[in-house]
Amino acid sequence: MKGIIFTNFADFISDSFGLVAWQNVLDDTALDADGCYVGTMTYPDNEFMALFISACTNCQRDAVQMQLEFGRGLFPILLSKSPEEVKLIDNLKEFLFSIDTVIHVEVKKLDPEAQTPSLHCTQLDEKTVCLDYLSSRGMGYLAQGLIEGASSHFNENTTIAITPSESPEKFKIMVHFI
Numbered sequence: 719m720k721g722i723i724f725t726n727f728a729d730f731i732s733d734s735f736g737l738v739a740w741q742n743v744l745d746d747t748a749l750d751a752d753g754c755y756v757g758t759m760t761y762p763d764n765e766f767m768a769l770f771i772s773a774c775t776n777c778q779r780d781a782v783q784m785q786l787e788f789g790r791g792l793f794p795i796l797l798s799k800s801p802e803e804v805k806l807i808d809n810l811k812e813f814l815f816s817i818d819t820v821i822h823v824e825v826k827k828l829d830p831e832a833q834t835p836s837l838h839c840t841q842l843d844e845k846t847v848c849l850d851y852l853s854s855r856g857m858g859y860l861a862q863g864l865i866e867g868a869s870s871h872f873n874e875n876t877t878i879a880i881t882p883s884e885s886p887e888k889f890k891i892m893v894h895f896i
């Protein structure tokens with residue numbers, strides 16, 4: 719997992735629950751290094767998962783709630799690091815269709831170590847878009863939180879529903895435009 723996810727998770731926990739809470743999370747987790755992360759570096763996925771589980775325990779949040787809240791706040795930060803053509807998009811639907819075809823493609827061109835999820839997008843009817851999340855990280859609720867953050871950013875009125883599957887790697891995310 720890229721350092722940018724670690725550094726923003728550290729900021730999210732420190733800002734929402736206090737610096738002491740983040741220190742407790744670090745103290746309760748077996749880490750390879752000292753818990754200082756660099757955005758451009760890559761760290762083991764299992765280290766992020768261990769920090770995430772420790773944060774849920776220390777901050778008394780369930781894993782779903784924690785991913786949703788983290789994702790909502792992470793969206794504006796990732797957007798600010800997007801290619802210029804992405805920053806020009808002015809509506810949610812176009813943005814959703816560009817995640818798999820432009821955004822994550824550009825991310826991987828710039829950093830071949832990045833492992834982004836697959837988020838295949840389909841227009842189901844005039845008002846509904848379906849995203850098929852697939853990733854070994856199984857962070858579908860983080861994707862939902864990011865989409866909720868995107869919906870607020872574009873000031874669009876939506877309902878967003880997620881359905882887990884029999885596989886922990888796959889989720890279906892329905893975005894309904896009201």
Ligand code: HEM
Pocket residue numbers: 719720721722723796797799800801817821822825831832833834835837853854855856857858860861862864865868
């Ligand atoms: C609503 C929009 C977006 C959604 C739903 C989304 C979804 C996700 C999810 C769920 C992950 C966690 C890893 C995983 O599940 O396998 C991820 C990773 C990532 N995304 Fe996106 N993303 C969005 C927008 C963006 C934007 C705008 C950028 C621009 C820079 C970006 C760059 C990245 C990077 C760098 C990673 C880390 C990859 C790694 O750790 O190897 N994403 N994305």
